[in-house]
Amino acid sequence: MTKAELTELIGNGENSLVEFKRDDVRPEQIAKEMVAFANCYGGKLFVGIEDDGTLSGIQRADLEHWIMDTVCTRYIHPALILQYEEVQVGANLRVAVITVPMGVSKPYVVRNNAREEFYIRVGSISRLASREQIVRMAASGGVLHVETLPVPPTSLKSLDKARLENYFRDILAEPSLPQNDD
Numbered sequence: 001m002t003k004a005e006l007t008e009l010i011g012n013g014e015n016s017l018v019e020f021k022r023d024d025v026r027p028e029q030i031a032k033e034m035v036a037f038a039n040c041y042g043g044k045l046f047v048g049i050e051d052d053g054t055l056s057g058i059q060r061a062d063l064e065h066w067i068m069d070t071v072c073t074r075y076i077h078p079a080l081i082l083q084y085e086e087v088q089v090g091a092n093l094r095v096a097v098i099t100v101p102m103g104v105s106k107p108y109v110v111r112n113n114a115r116e117e118f119y120i121r122v123g124s125i126s127r128l129a130s131r132e133q134i135v136r137m138a139a140s141g142g143v144l145h146v147e148t149l150p151v152p153p154t155s156l157k158s159l160d161k162a163r164l165e166n167y168f169r170d171i172l173a174e175p176s177l178p179q180n181d182d
Helices: 003-012 027-039 063-075 131-140 161-171
Strands: 018-021 043-047 083-090 093-100 109-112 115-117 119-122 125-128
Touching: 003 018, 003 043, 003 083, 018 027, 027 043, 027 063, 027 093, 027 109, 027 119, 027 125, 063 083, 063 093, 063 109
Parallel strands: 018 043
Antiparallel strands: 043 093, 083 093, 109 115, 119 125
């Protein structure tokens, strides 16, 4: 990312794909933003920028290692593969740009204090996901197959026998059909 591209993104402010954080942020706060991006459409997390867009820069010499090792491996599950880069914006001023892709193994969680929290991105805010949103993420990530869940209060009598026989005979090409409900 060039300095000009960075300046343009900062000028547009935070949104559903962009988040600013200070360098002194706690690991669970960074994990929260990354998980929210991964559970939605992905996004860019800028470390070294205040919420109002003021450049404060990064001070940590090992920020990339801290992000990849501490934040990603200890706080985020399943693991995320990120892109990390730093942009020099002044003589002694650098900003970290962390690109979080849209996740393929949803839902992603933040593990902290013996809890797992699911976050999503809504506009410029990362918030806890509702139960329904978690189920949808699990289904889209291939973790949950809703078509295999029971549908209460149904029974075998709820099925259309003619359609079921058609399915077995024409779709599955079963040579013989069941003769009774058992």
